[in-house]
Amino acid sequence: MALGRGSACRGQLTKGIILLLCLIFSQHETIQxxxxxxxxxxxxxxxxxxxxxxxxxxxxxxxxxxxxxxxxxxxxxxxxxxxxxxxxxxxxxxxxxxxxxxxxxxxxxxxxxxxxxxxxxxxxxxxxx
Structure with a gap:
């Protein structure tokens, strides 16, 4: 099944958000x-x-x-x-x-x-x- 236009962008955006959240949570103790x-x-x-x-x-x-x-x-x-x-x-x-x-x-x-x-x-x- 083919994915529609923009699917790749949404996937990369989701990966980017997950990466950002991981960075924030890993730095939480250091920030405090x-x-x-x-x-x-x-x-x-x-x-x-x-x-x-x-x-x-x-x-x-x-x-x-x-x-x-x-x-x-x-x-x-x-x-x-x-x-x-x-x-x-x-x-x-x-x-x-x-x-x-x-x-x-x-x-x-x-x-x-x-x-x-x-x-x-x-x-x-x-x-x-």
Missing amino acids: AATHVVGGRHGWTFNVVDWPTGKTFYAGDVLVFKYNPLFHNVVAVDSDGYNNCTISSDAKELKSGKDRITLSTGTSYFICSRFDHCTVGMKIAVTAV
Whole structure:
């Protein structure tokens, strides 16, 4: 049975739409994720405790901690460690000066454990939805 005029065009249009939809759906997660430099242009430094205020974070977003590794570090802690500026014995210290952390749903807590930096506001709590 012969197809009418325009059949080939409709077939290619349908393939094009399917391809476009596949591209959109494959990029959905990438489009959603954002990268946040902690502390903005000043980076991970003193008095950043309020930096997350007014910002919306999503699971999959990436926090970038930029700092001088001679003086600072980043340690993921629990709420007790955040409130009391303490770290557990199994806590992982990041110290590259350009650390990247992907957020999970819930609240994540980070402190600088060097010297008394946490007690002077070098800590953040970030809640991702």
